[in-house]
Amino acid sequence: MIELDGVSRLYDGVAAVEGLNLRIERGEICVIVGTSGCGKSTTLRLLNRLIDCSSGSIRIDGEDIAAMDVKLLRRRMGYAIQSTGLFPHWTVARNIGVVPQLLKWPAARIEARVRELLELLGLPHADFAHKFPSQLSGGQAQRVGVARALAGDPEILLMDEPFGALDPITRDSLQNELLRIQAQIHKTIVFVTHDIDEALKLASRIVVMDKGRIVQHDTPTRLLEQPANAFVEHLLGQGEQGLKRASLQRVGAHMLALQGPPPACSVGVTDSLRQALSLMLWHRTGELCVRDEQGNPVGLLPIAALLRGPDA
Known part of the structure; x- marks a missing residue:
């Protein structure tokens, strides 16, 4: 759906990104990860023409974005950022409805869309529609930011470290929420983060950037098993690849048939092997009962069973 062909962006003759070649498929979560200053956010801003390419081209569904009306292009793309960017003097409902209003949707349709998105993101309409951003917690404000990005039903959702400023518990909750929502709406999502664990959890494919260039573009599993170079290996955390791979594998693919009374300690069938291993270490046990929802x-x-491949 999105193609970058030889894309570079220069500032005073210095390349912020250089020679980017990338294809992002429809309906996937593509996560761009790397250290600060590697060009992640620059790449994202090139996609909605907040900045323009110095050379190369970007195509959406085969159409060069340089030839598109920039306002129409941006209305096709939701944009969620770390600071949320909510208008402080507008209610939650008005913040979410701003893009549908620009698209000249009827008032009844806008109201229905606001209600739908608030419920989808776990914010009851009756409790939150009338509130102002200053009355929200960080996690609630970030949810509203995501709702606003989705309000115009865009084909593409751009997310620039949207959960970066949140505490670990809220961040984990919103990551799970994003995966749950994506399972329903199937948008094409381009997500920027510096957190490799977040990238591994969310991504269909991961783009690793270093010094303005793409050094690897792969699935989370292949990235862990076949890092392209020492930089990627270091980014993944040397010595922790086994635990990170375990976080990608589900208990249900490794469990055996239950025979006899179940063990006292349990793990969920959709939990990760990393969670299972943590439970085993904590309870000092060599086996767990697997339970369904x-x-x-x-x-x-x-x-x-943790040491075998799935369904071994």
């Missing part, structure tokens, strides 16, 4: 025992996870 209703709490029914459905399998057994011995520690040896």
Whole structure:
């Protein structure tokens, strides 16, 4: 859906990004990750023409964005940033409805869209529509920022470190919320972060950038198993690749048939192997009962199963 072909951006003759070649497929979450100053946010801003390419081209559905009306282009793209960018003197409902209003949607349709998005993001309309940004917690404000980015039903959602300023618990909650929502709406999402764990959790594919260039573009699993160079390996955390890979694998793919009474300690069938290993270490046990979402025992996870491949 999105193609970058030889894209560079120069500032006073110095390249912020250089020679970017990238294809992002429709409906995937593409996460751009790297250290500060590597060109992640510059790449994102090139996509909605907040800045223009110095050379190369960017195409959406085969159409060069340089030939598009910039206002229409940006209305096709939701944009969520770390500071939320909410208008402080507007209510939550008005903040969310700003793009549909620019698109000249009827008032009833805007109201229905605001209600739909607030409910989707776990913010009951009756409790939050009338509030102002100053009355929201950080996590609530970030949810409203995401709702506003989605309000015009854009094809593409651009997210620039949207959860970077939040505490770990709220951040984890919003990551889960994003994955839940994406399972329903199937947008093409380009997400920028400096946090490799966040990238591994969210991404269909990960773009690793270093000094303005793409050094690897791969699935999370292949990135862990076949890092392109020492920089990627260091970014992934030397010595922690096993734990990070375990965070990508689900318990259900490794469990064995339950025979006899279930063990006292349990893990969820959709939990990660990393969570299972943590439980084993904490409770000093070599096996866990696997339970489904209703709490029914459905399998057994011995520690040896963690070392085998899925369905081994």
